[in-house]
Amino acid sequence: xxDLWSLPLPELIARARTCTDQWQGKKVFLRGLxxxxxxxxxxxxxxxxxxxxxxxxxxxxxxxxxLSLVREGFQRGFRTFVLQGGEDPxxxxxxxxxxxxxxxxxxxxxxxxxxxxxxxxxxGYRLLSLEGATRYLLRFETSDPILxxxxxxxxxxxxxxxxxxxxRWAGLEVGSGFMVGLPGETEETRIGNVLLAxxxxxxxxxxxxxxxxPDTPLGDSPQVDLEPAIRSTALLRLALPGCNxxxxxxxxxxxxxxxxxxxxxxxxxxxxxxxxxxxKKAYSLYPGKICVEESGFECISSLxxxxxxxxxxxxxxxxxxxxxxxxxxxxxxxxxxx
Ligand code: 5AD
Ligand code: SF4
Numbered sequence: 102x103x104d105l106w107s108l109p110l111p112e113l114i115a116r117a118r119t120c121t122d123q124w125q126g127k128k129v130f131l132r133g134l135x136x137x138x139x140x141x142x143x144x145x146x147x148x149x150x151x152x153x154x155x156x157x158x159x160x161x162x163x164x165x166x167x168l169s170l171v172r173e174g175f176q177r178g179f180r181t182f183v184l185q186g187g188e189d190p191x192x193x194x195x196x197x198x199x200x201x202x203x204x205x206x207x208x209x210x211x212x213x214x215x216x217x218x219x220x221x222x223x224x225g226y227r228l229l230s231l232e233g234a235t236r237y238l239l240r241f242e243t244s245d246p247i248l249x250x251x252x253x254x255x256x257x258x259x260x261x262x263x264x265x266x267x268x269r270w271a272g273l274e275v276g277s278g279f280m281v282g283l284p285g286e287t288e289e290t291r292i293g294n295v296l297l298a299x300x301x302x303x304x305x306x307x308x309x310x311x312x313x314x315p316d317t318p319l320g321d322s323p324q325v326d327l328e329p330a331i332r333s334t335a336l337l338r339l340a341l342p343g344c345n346x347x348x349x350x351x352x353x354x355x356x357x358x359x360x361x362x363x364x365x366x367x368x369x370x371x372x373x374x375x376x377x378x379x380x381k382k383a384y385s386l387y388p389g390k391i392c393v394e395e396s397g398f399e400c401i402s403s404l405x406x407x408x409x410x411x412x413x414x415x416x417x418x419x420x421x422x423x424x425x426x427x428x429x430x431x432x433x434x435x436x437x438x439x
Contacts, residue, residue, distance in 0.1 A: 102292050105336055110328065117335035117367035120439030124342040125369045127413045130420030131404075132215065132347075133179040133397065135170055136376040136384040137162050141187025143219065144254040145242075147283065149314035149385045150187055156316050158383045161191060162376075168203055170375050175208050177398060180419040183238070183372060185217040192218060194225030198232040205233030213419045215276070220256075220264045226271035236422075237268045238276035240307060244293035248285050252319075265301055274422045276345075278307030281333050282325030291333055299340040304422035305370075306344050308334045308363075309351035312387035327356050331366045338367025342439050343423025345370050354389045361411050370420065371404055373397035 105113065138161040144152045171182055182204065186192060201214050216229060217238035226237060241261050243249050249258040269275050279294040298306050310330040313322045330352060337346060348368040352359035360371065374381050375397040382393045392400055405415050 102296060102336065102340070105339060106288070106292050106332060110332065113332060113335045114366045116439070117338040118365060120338055120342050121367045121369060123439065124423075128369065128416035128418070128420070129348075129364060129408050129413050130181070130345065130370045130416050130418060131179060131401075132181040132183050132370060132372040132420075133170075133174040133375045134183045134185060134372045135162070135167060136186065136374070136381055137167060137184050137218075138186035138189045138192055139380075139384045140189040140191065141219075142190060143188050143256075146252045146254060146318045147280070147311060147314070149317060149387055151317060154316050157385070160380050160383055161189070162380065164200060164203070166377070167200065168207060170377075171204050171207060171212075173398070174375055175212060177401075178417040179375075180211060180417060181213040181215060183215040183217065185238070188219035194221050194228050197225075198228045198234075201229055201233040211419075213421065215274075217276070220260065221267075223267040223270065226264075226268050226273060230271045230273050234273060236274035236276055236305065237271075238278075238305065238307070239264055239268065240276075240278040240280070241265065241297060241301075242279055243283055243286065243290060244279065244297040245286065245290045248283065248290065251285070252283060262301075265303075274304040274425075275301065276305035276307065277301060277303045278305075278309070279333075280309050280311040280351075281330040282311040284319060284322040291329055292336075295333060295336045295340050298337055298344075303341065303344060304424065306337050306341065306346050307349055308337060308346070309349040310355050310359075312351060312355060312389065314385070314387050324355075327352060327359055327362065331362055334363050334368055335366040339439050345420060345422065347372055350374070350391060351387060353391045354387065361407060364408065364413060365411055371408070371415070373400045373404065 139150045140159050213235040215236035246258040346368040347370040348360035348363035352363045
């Protein structure tokens with residue numbers, strides 16, 4: 102892994118792209134993102150919507166608002182919806198499960214439902230799965246346990262890993278990932294991030310550059326450029342050829358061509374933000390978030406053009422986890438190497 106990490110960037114990217122072409126083809130799967138609530142009881146040092154940030158305009162979408170966005174998204178062709186929020190006690194598993202059930206029936210079971218609301222009890226993940234959820238996203242954020250504990254305000258990495266195990270146990274596709282460029286991170290940490298993702302055999306893996314938010318304790322941290330996040334994306338693709346990897350909004354926020362660079366390096370997913378305009382601005386994990394002025398639906402034609410310019414094409418398919426698309430082998434579907 103260290104050898105790969107040290108390759109000249111163009112060579113690493115070329116290898117990752119070849120691997121992506123072999124396993125995923127030229128398709129870039131679309132997911133409709135809905136940021137349901139920006140309330141959070143947690144106080145992660147890096148995050149703009151942390152509990153102690155008093156400057157945030159807090160909001161919660163109501164059920165009808167969420168369902169009408171899903172309805173519109175489904176009519177326009179989306180076959181995956183990602184509902185995301187902070188750890189908000191007003192959205193306990195039972196309420197999320199009710200929402201899943203309604204989305205499931207609204208979309209006749211044709212759309213994948215992905216949730217991302219932080220750590221829940223094991224039974225909570227199971228309930229979501231029973232009511233129609235298909236996937237759950239929970240980044241481990243960093244593979245360095247000391248850094249994790251410090252940046253996540255005392256929560257140990259082992260608790261995060263337990264939750265990821267619970268998600269798998271509940272029958273949900275497992276999404277995780279990490280930030281790159283956190284203060285205190287080393288090259289070892291970055292390689293360790295990919296190794297941990299591989300060990301967890303994640304189905305979806307998000308890699309995002311850390312962008313310091315001025316209203317957080319890490320506001321004065323240096324901004325690391327996008328290159329290590331690109332390297333990490335390429336390495337993740339080589340480690341897990343079947344993984345669904347988004348070209349993250351954070352990458353696009355750091356650099357105008359950030360998402361294209363992620364796609365060139367092995368990402369195969371884009372997540373237009375369908376959250377209504379005044380709210381998505383308030384879901385501010387980091388400054389400079391892109392696409393906050395227009396509707397996610399409007400972004401699609403420009404995304405299609407951007408993707409075509411780099412020789413790829415948008416796909417409206419569900420884009421399920423590879424382990425579901427292929428019959429399982431003894432080694433596991435993600436076991437092969439590129
Ligand atoms: N910069 C980049 N990404 C961030 N996230 C939270 N805060 C920041 C930041 N300042 C990411 C975390 C979290 C995801 C929803 O957003 O990885 O899991
Ligand atoms: Fe809450 Fe997630 Fe932000 Fe942590 S990273 S404060 S858990 S929204």
